[in-house]
Amino acid sequence: MKVPIRILVINPGSTSTKIALCEGEKVLEADTLRHEAAFLQKFPRIWDQFPFRLHTIREWAFAHTDHASAVIGMGGLLRPVQGGTYRVNTRMIADARANLQGEHASNLGCAIADTLAREFQCEAFVADPVSVDEFEPLARYSGHPLIRRSSLSHALNLHAAAARAASGLGIPLQQTSLIIAHLGGGISIAPIRGGRIIDINDASSDGPFSPERTGGLPLQQFITLCYAGTHSEQEVRKLVMGRGGLFAYLGTNSAMEVELRIGNGDAEAREIYEAMAYQIAKEIGAAATVLHGNVQAIVLTGGLAASSLLVRWISERTKFIAPIYVYPGEDEMHSLALAAFRVLRGEEAAAEY
Secondary structure (H helix, E strand, O other): OOOEEEEEEEOOOOEEEEEEEEEEEEEEEEEEEEEEEHHHHHOOOHHHHHHHHHHHHHHHHHHHHOOOEEEEEOOOOOOEEEEEEEEHHHHHHHHHHHHOOOOHHHHHHHHHHHHHHHOOOEEEEEEOOOOOOOHHHHHEEEEEEEEEEEOOOHHHHHHHHHHHHHHHHOOOOOEEEEEEEEEEEOEEEEEEEEEEOOOOOOOOOOOOOOEEEEEOOOHHHHHHHHHOOOOOOOHHHHHHHHHHHHHHHHHHOOHHHHHHHHHOOOOOOHHHHHHHHHHHHHHHHHHHOOOOOOOOOOEHHHHHHHHHHHHHHHHHOOOOOEEEEEEEEOHHHHHHHHHEEEEEEEOOEEOOO
8 A cells, every 4th residue: 555645834933833734735733832931931042942842842733643655844144045845964963053144933843853763764854944045236235344144034935825826827937026025923025027036125123014023224323322331232133123114113013913902992002013015015116116116916924914904904004016926825835845845856956965
């Protein structure tokens, strides 16, 4: 009897780990393993969480299957790479453990996938990691030679949304010219030409503010804040990424709660939420200049794309540029499963990191 192709998918996030078991393109089981924030605070660094996360995921995996054809994890802040599916190797794990381009839970993905793949005696992969870099030369200039712009983004969802939009438009992906906005805890807005992310804001330090990040800040005031002696470096980093944006203004990173306040007549919440939409729209407008105004569609995706209020405000300011497509959610688990499936079926060659 032929053994079906089963793929275990692992996506570590800040306070949860998404996990799924797929058979071919079909999801057999999926779950979100939530980790209490108070419990995670016991671990000083992300990699201190590795044994705990691995144990939790291993228990789930072996409770749901006795075999896997491949294990694929979310790719983290690795070296700059082209988009695609990569075999996990020792160099990748070493770079992830070194937090090469920053410390984030996604860095755990490749090592967890590798460990479980060894136990299942199969291959381990990552696909379209956060560090996918397809920038064109002019996008790399920051304004000072000591600082070089780099590409760190929600590449997995951006590539998936671009492929979906191309299908909807009836155009080959290689012939598309799109602006895709991933709207979530962090916000990435990219001009995408021919399926390649040719420029993007760094969601950890640039672009619009988001539910928990400041986005770009007035530089002179920020320098003054950094040297005022009121915050440590770690506190400033947390202020920018984790305790910024909606959280800093309104004390919550929940868009649902903000919209509930707006519905109850909170004028301040409404103005701040609309300001976020304003900044998103402004970034979309900037992305249009990268494409010389040749934009076939604007795609709004990610969790916040489910907000009809936010989508309406963004659309009112950007619909003159191109038709707007809305794909709520990120569908990262399905995208990862499909990436591994394509490699196993021989439709795509896995790259070496």
